[in-house]
Amino acid sequence: MASGIRSIALESTDMQLAQTGQALGASYRFGERVGSGAVGEVWTVTSTDGRTLAAKVLRPEHADDPSLVERFVRERSVLLGLQDSGIVTVRDMVVEGERLAIVMDYIAGGSLRDVVKDSGPLPPGDAVKVAAEIFDALAFAHSRGVTHRDIKPDNVLLARPWAETESGDVRVSDFGISDVVGEKIRQTTGLIGTPQYMPPELISQGRSGPAGDIYSTGVLLYELLAGRTPFAGPGTDFSVAYRHVSSRPPRIPVDDALWDVLERMLSKDPNQRPTAGEAASNLRRLAPGLAGKPALSRGTAPEEFDDVERPATVVRGAFTDDELTAFAAAPSAGVDVVAPDLGQAGSATIARPMPRREVRPQAEERSEEKDATPFWRTRKALLLGAGAVFLIVAMVVGFILLSPTSPQVAPTPPGQQLSAQLQDPALPTGLTISRSATYEPSSGQVRLTVSYSAQKAPLSGEFLEVIPGLADGETCPAVTWDGGTVSRNQASISGLDVECGWKVSGVEIPAGGSVQLTAKVPVQPADQKAMDAWIRSGSAATTAATQNPAVKGTAFPVQRLKGVEVRTPARVVTPSPLKITLVPVWAGGADELNPLYVSPAAGKASQMLAAVTGGEQGVRFADGCGGALAVDSSGLTVTALQITPQCTVRASVGNFTELKSAPFGITSRENSGE
CATH class of the missing domain: 2.60.40 (Immunoglobulin-like)
Structure with a gap:
């Protein structure tokens, strides 16, 4: 077995040496491999003008996976619009055969993961300054309608080594799994993120949004202070993920004011969390009072966690009922169950499709829950029962001894406002x-x-x-x-x-x-x-x-419209306008007979469109395939320009800001058979 491991390691080293010095496109040459993730590897590259940059290269085994290729390509298009000092700047994209690479600034100081690994917990003053800079970068991204969805120490880089780091050296990287989002949190079709840093709403409902970035950064700050994430502990990666939904973060010995700010970031309710800008301001306000305070000792994870008052009973959406039932029953039944695989120790990024499931009435779910262990036999029920008996006795004694003649509280008089x-x-x-x-x-x-x-x-x-x-x-x-x-x-x-x-x-x-x-x-x-x-x-x-x-x-329509679908032909010939139909989605499904809008437009916009977004001024289309489409100045007419086997068009319709069509192809007239 040991010899097998050595041979694999040698093979990996040989592959790295073989790639070092190779050309990447016409403008770069590979240097050293400096990182590796679930989807790609990060290498240093040297440009023709002598600059040292970084290139994120999609793994060859994933190059023929359309969904992963789309994620990879989207990283570049998202980051090109995020030009901020706190975000790693993208410089170029290379498409070479089956090789895809994004070229970005090389950030030489390492990641926060290295800092936590080497230094352990940071002094509170340093931890809040770093977190404030992360929130600054997120505030900029959120203002541009972008959410990160995978904040963790690995994705926060430093311009200089930690010992030399100064204000302004923090860089947030890897927006590759981010989605363009509007003000409204969207319901995703997949579970993307890292279990130890996932916000509870992403785990339980598949929802993601700017508030999720606040939560993940709160987990990161907790880790900088304590040397571990709040819900790390015994059990599988599934156990870690489920604690985000059902358990309270264990208190760490920091100042009450800092804990209050941190606890609000880690709220189970996304609406109770601060915005990124508010979080940055709150931390900077605390920083002077934390200056000089020593770092905490690296704590060990607790064996048990305190449940929230109203914990979620199941993790809906991200996992099947069979997985949840088996996992939940395993500890009490003394059975070994293979829990859903979320990654390595909950710290690796995952992209997991969510199973489609039928939503059953609550009454049906309650009836199934009653088939499990009777509530009166549980420890919690016995404790509640004993407490209730004690409370009743105390009330009776107090009533007799303290106020035997006091009148009962009457209901609200019928004549009262x-x-x-x-x-x-x-x-x-x-x-x-x-x-x-x-x-x-x-x-x-x-x-x-x-x-x-x-x-x-x-x-x-x-x-x-x-x-x-x-x-x-x-x-x-x-x-x-x-x-x-x-x-x-x-x-x-x-x-x-x-x-x-x-x-x-x-x-x-x-x-x-x-x-x-x-x-x-x-x-x-x-x-x-x-x-x-x-x-x-x-x-x-x-x-x-x-x-x-x-x-x-x-x-x-304002009260009934649940969504909008963007429909296009399966194929369009270049150069010609792309026909786009916006189809309303009601509670009963898509209504193809009554479209909201058709582009290129002919005649007046529908009354429905006027009701939900004020008319054509509330509609905008955008190229979703890297320059293959041209959108006119009004944002309403789209023309196919370049031949491509797979393209999408993005749309914004009033409050619906994250719409995208199904993939379609763009061909030439010679290839279309016309």
């Missing part, structure tokens, strides 16, 4: 609906204010609002509206058959703005509980009606 507020999650189109209700006993009515807010695109048209009675089965209340043109929803016209539905017409919401309308509703909630239940029921009924997959038609 009540109020409630509720905000729905933002919809894919960028619409957010907020509701505020106040009950005035003197009038016997609830005053309901509905606010419609838009994100980056203007929104307009007709909106559905359901205003139910106080209880199921009650007659729909007679609502008096103010601030808009409102009429009863007619199912025969809209296709939405919902009780107590109203159609709000003529609403025009500017980008980044909001519009309000009010309604007087003759209902009289008895107490706060009834008030809260009433406002929630109206919101739930509105959402259920607009997201009903059985509904056909194009009514209420």
